[in-house]
Amino acid sequence: MIKELVEYVVVQLVHDPESVQVSIVQDNDVRTVNIKVSARDRGRLIGKRGQTIRAIRTLVDTVISAEEKISVRVAD
Numbered sequence: 001m002i003k004e005l006v007e008y009v010v011v012q013l014v015h016d017p018e019s020v021q022v023s024i025v026q027d028n029d030v031r032t033v034n035i036k037v038s039a040r041d042r043g044r045l046i047g048k049r050g051q052t053i054r055a056i057r058t059l060v061d062t063v064i065s066a067e068e069k070i071s072v073r074v075a076d
Contacts, residue, residue, distance in 0.1 A: 002060060002070065006033055009056060014041040021075075029069060033060065036075040045074055 007022040014020060019038040024031055035056075037045050046053050057072045064070055 002031075002033060002063065005063060006035065006056065006060065006072070009059065010035055010037065010045060013044055013052065014038070015044070016041055030071060031069070032071045032073060034073055034075045042074065 003022050003024050007020060010020050010022065011017040014037050016038045019036075019041070021034075021036040023034045023036075025034060035045065044052070047055075053072070053074060060070055060072055
């Protein structure tokens with residue numbers, strides 16, 4: 001569910017939606033959502049002073065339960 005939510009939001013933001021790749025990696029008790037986009041869309045995804053990626057992280061934190069730990073990062 002989280003993967004689909006993040007993928008939907010990111011596809012709406014970028015110029016090259018075909019390049020969007022979202023994956024989730026489980027590491028002990030923390031899940032990491034990795035977002036990969038084309039080089040020209042990285043700035044759009046991060047946003048001015050990180051506002052866009054911060055908003056995506058807030059959205060994910062709102063959807064998950066309080067016991068879960070999820071990290072959202074933009075992959076290189």
